[in-house]
Amino acid sequence: MLSRRAVIAGAVAASAGFHAVAQARNPPAGEPEGNPAPRTILRLERRNIEVTGKPASVYGIRQPDGTFGITTEVGKPFRIRVENRIEEPSLIHWHGLTPPWQQDGVPGISGPPIAPGGSAEYDFPLRFGGTFWMHSHQGLQEQLLMAAPLIIHDRRDRSDQQEIVVMLADFSFTQPDQIFAELKKGAGTPQPAAQGGATSVAAKVSMAGTAMAGAAAKPDLNDVKYDAFLANDRTLADPEVIKVEPGGRVLLRIINSSSMSAYHIDLGPLDGELTAVDGFAITPVRARNFPIAVAQRLDIRLAIPRTPSSHPILAVLEGDRKQTGVILVAGNAAVARIPDLAKLPSTALTLDLESRLRALRPLTPRKADRVHTINLTGDMTKYIWSLNNVAWNPSVPPLPIAKGERVELVMVNQTGMPHPMHLHGHEFQVVEIDGKRFSGAVRDTVLVPPGRRVVVAFDANNPGWWGFHCHLLYHLDAGMFTTLRYV
Ligand SMILES: [Cu+2]
Secondary structure, three states, X not given: OOOHHXXXXXXXXXXXXXXXXXXXXXOOOOOOOOOOOOOEEEEEEXXXXXXXXXXXXXXXXXXXXXXXXXXXXXXXXXXXXXXXXOOOOEOEEEEOOOOOHHHOOOEOOOEOOEOOXXXXXXXXXXXXXXXXXXXXXXXXXXXXXXXXXXXXXXXXXXXXEEEEEEXXXXXXXXXXXXHHHHHHHHOOOOOOOOOOOOOOHHHHOOOOOOOOOOOOOOOOOOXXXXXXXXXXXXXXXXXXXXXXXXXXXXXXXXXXXXXXXXXXXXXXXXXXXXXXXXXXXXXEEEEOEEEXXXXXXXXXXXXXXXXXXXXXXXXXXXXXXXXXXXXXXXXXXXXXXXXXXXXXXXXXXXXXXXXXXXEOOOOOOOOOOEEEEEXXXXXXXXXXXXXXXXXXXXXXXOEEOOOOOEEEEEEEXXXXXXXXXXXXXXXXXXXXXXXXXXXXXXXXXXEEOOXXXXXXXXXXXXXXXXXXXXXXXXXXXXXXXXEEEEO
């Protein structure tokens, strides 16, 4: 998925900057005797990429042969050793999977982070296939691209289709802790007037929409001003160009690994068939434009025209003209240069598509045994983000639930910003939007726009201590996080 150039640059950086780390080779307790499936090694590394012509030092999650993330099969055990080769503690979360809770990768909840030079081992069954991803849940490492694809093949996959993974990310040359400090410092002050060419951090951090707007007000979007938007590590100035078969079939697996940015996927004149969201099958939806919130995934099938042609697959930032993407080329067609600004600004993401999605395999209909109402709350003037007006700290008690229950989470967004809400360790079904019940998509991350009410249902079938949070990185870090716990 990534360019050979980026892979080579990264490999050079890895060999120059890091020495081999001695690993404990003892099998973890409980590992079966005999001939277990080989363990896949994933290394957390520094690597160098080029963004808008300038070098950037970022993180990566790669196998020893340079493969980003992992592609595996349903039914195989997920047997992984994560080696931490960066200079600070880290821990990787398997976004959307349902491991035993101690292997979920949330520091302070699932377990301690992996120290520099250390490693951790994972071994659990994969219950379902689909498009997933992995990312650091430690500090703000995700902003430095500590993320990778996690693809699980299953019976839905066809041998006659070419699979293309497109990983979207937002990028800043400003360090993440500085971005966060500026968000906190700048919160509540009016947006500075346009300063021609000013590139100070303060100017990059938008103060737009500081009032905690109600449902009717214009939503407050994109509170970090990024330097670039990446698709598979590259911008449209030098995009990844992928050869496809004229007349062939393509499966796009689009992963929004951005820290703060949502997009509209623009297929141009091609009709796409959306077949899964967050890995879970839906009744297919045909369109040329699909919204994707932070942390969500879209599986989109395309039929490539028979004539030689090039097909940009674009992601347009919500409420903005900025765009990124990859180019599919069928036959010997010329590759046109695509500007990194769309002709018109896009709209804010809505729930129009979400309300039309129908799970192919919905939860068994059942009355909820327990309902938790979770108000999405915040104070933009202090850049404090919270759930039920409580900013997360380790003394916050977990939401009580019990094993075997059908649980519903009622999320009511009382802020002026959209929040993509993610539950760990369980897949949920969207069952209600603004009071209207329906059998919506099964997924792991759902967008709750300002003023809206979204209800999800899940079965408490994976006991442990689990995170539930807004997936906007700086909202999460500011406290928009809580936990559920049951035995
Ligand atoms: Cu949020």
